[in-house]
Amino acid sequence: MINVTNFIKLYEKSFIENWDLPALSEFGKPDIIKYSDLAVSIAKTHLFFESIGIKPGDKIALCGKDSADWVKVYIATVTYGAVIVPILAEFNPLDITHIVNHSGAKLLFLSNSIWEHIEPEALLKVKGVVGLESKEVLHERSGEEIHRHMRLLKRRFNRRYPNGYSATDLKYIDRSNSEIVEINYTSGTTGFSKGVMLTGENLAGNVCFGIHSQLHFRSSRALAFLPLAHAYGCAFDMLTPLACGSHITLLCKTPSPRVLLKALAEVRPNLVICVPLILEKIYKNQILPMISKGTMRWTLAVPFLDTLIYSKIRKKLVDAFGGQFEEVIVGGAPLNHEVEEFLHKIKFPFTVGYGMTECGPLISYTPWRKFVVTSSGKTLPIMESKVLSDDPEHIPGEVCVRGTNVMKGYYNNPEATAAVLDEEGWLHTGDMGTRTPDGTLFLKGRSKTMILSASGQNIYPEEIEAKLNNMPFVAESLVVERDGKLVGLVYPDYEAADKIGISVADMENAMENVRKELNKLVAPYEQLSKIILMPNEFEKTPKRSIKRFLYTR
Known part of the structure; x- marks a missing residue:
């Protein structure tokens, strides 16, 4: 039986119990952030929220590449009782602005490199923008005093905790699991973006299942290389390990095979x-x-x-x-x-x-x-x-x-x-x-990609694409319906072709052989009538899924 406990209290309990254990590292850097260090950073951020008038239930947007600072802002937001709005750093500036406005975020934490491309006047509701890495106030709305509160933060923190911040000081807000904790946008594109409202119960369900299944445990080691702004990486590379007392190493760079295997x-x-x-x-x-x-x-x-x-x-x-x-x-x-x-x-x-x-x-x-x-x-x-x-x-x-x-x-x-x-x-x-x-x-x-054949058979293009992608000289593919027939759109693996001397001119013949071999592996109603070569890679979402809707007509 899995006991789903209060989401915020999971972290209150974990940080106290694991106070002296390592919590976060960034790959390639020697610094280790202990659970005690993380708790102090969170306490300072809570004081900052309080001083600029952020209330429980307010939305706080967070946009930047994975880093220890990203984790600190996320956990500080949810343990304060505010609602985190994580935004993929790969979204374009217009989409980032749209999500910040649509969510009604009161505050935006943003990588300095992304801020260069954002129009401040287009941010309609935020009190201000804080640099994720620099901790500088990059922008404040007229009438706000965020700069001043940031400048006074250290002094106020020392005044509130004159003997330093210890585990006995740590107590997070009492907030029901039925309250919204996170709004995660499934896409950046205006008109397509939907903000998924996840409650404490939803996230605690995932985390408590992870703990119950011993996916992570006290002092275990985790390597986080999936985007933490995605629900998958967030739940099992960050939230579950931090609730267990694990040590998370953040890759903080693109997980190319060479970099990933080294890490x-x-x-x-x-x-x-x-x-x-x-x-x-x-x-x-x-x-x-x-x-x-x-x-x-x-x-x-x-x-x-x-x-x-x-x-x-x-x-x-x-x-x-x-x-x-x-x-x-x-x-x-x-x-x-x-x-x-x-x-x-x-x-x-x-x-x-x-x-x-x-x-x-x-x-x-x-x-x-x-x-x-x-x-x-x-x-x-x-x-x-x-x-x-x-x-x-x-x-x-x-x-x-x-x-x-x-x-x-x-x-x-x-x-x-x-x-x-x-x-x-x-x-x-x-x-x-x-x-x-x-x-x-x-x-x-x-269900949206399923194709109904002329003979009434259900065709799942993903299953044919899986076989096609294993064929020689195929880098990536899509199977679509054109004039009642199945057609394979293929972006060739030019690197593999170059290695054995297949020219671009010969590629069509090579693909015809690929088509014949593929058709031996699939049902008669799944066979391709032809393969069309694509000049460029398929356009993809930040999750690296092909934007299928652009190629089906």
Whole structure:
């Protein structure tokens, strides 16, 4: 049984109990921030909020790349009883301004480099803007005295805590779990952006499940390399570890394979939270070329020898991820089936979870030892799931969920809320899938992307794309319907083509061979009529998902 406790009190308890333990580090920097240091920073920020007239329930926007300062502002905001509005640093300045205004934020913490591109007069409701790294007041509205209050903060803090700030001074606001804690915007684009209202109950549901499942534990090591402004990274690379007394190392840079592998080797995390792209790149660029060689293919066909080789590959992969982790949890997008099958074959300790921002984010998860391959894990015990189908176990339908983690709704958008949350509290996810009686979910694709074939078959383009992306010379792809036929849009892997001397002129012939090979692997109604080469990479969201709507017509 999972006991979902008060969200804010989780951090009051953790900071007191773990006062002398390391809390935060930035990769490549020697400084270690203890839980006591973090608590002092939070207390100073609370005093600053109080002095400039911020009240519990007020919104505070936060925009910048992951850093210790980002974590401090987030935790200080929620433990004060204010509502945090995290904004991805990758959003363009107009979108950032739109979100700040739409949320009604009273204060904005912003990276100095982003501030250069923001028009101060376009910020309609904020009292002021504070530099995330510099701690300087970058802007204040006429009549406010934020500069003065910032200047006097140190003196006021020393006056309030003349003997220094200690664990006995730490007491955070009493605020019901039913209150909104965070508004997370699913997109920056005006007209598309929806502010997901997450309550203390929603976030505590995720964190308490993480603690109960021992994803993190006291003095465990975590490496945070997913954006903390995303619900996935936020819940399991920051909120859960800080509630346990873990030591979080923030990567603070783009997780290229070279940088990431170096950090994993140094930090040796006890849990790895990642997106499919990382495992897929390692498989395609390092493992696949190795096991596809003629001699290796022959060796893998020999009983006993294949087991030996697979165990060596497994060890190499485990060591690359630091060698100390219990499991790798893959989430944020579907994992390529070929990659998943190979990882399962070599007994690599991984599992695939499922969630969405609207559930803060977790819906389903199973520890790797009990994980069913091709599934997205088992529905959490604090959640319910159902599939809208006459035969939910065999015929895909829309996945619906309800329970502790389901959002309150979209901020100031009752129409969008009503479109996904029904009167019985079921959240209609927009994902198609099947479900076994024990609650294990098997996802097929998005209901909006599903294509109905001429013969009445449901086609999930994501499943075809997963196979196409494993083909030679394919960097990324989309499968779309054109004039009643399936067409593959492909941005080629020019680097791979250059290595073996395939010219741009020869690429069309190479892609025709790819199409023929793909069509052998899919059902007759899933076969591609042609492949169209794309001159540039597909446009993507900050989460690195292709903006599919730009290419379907």
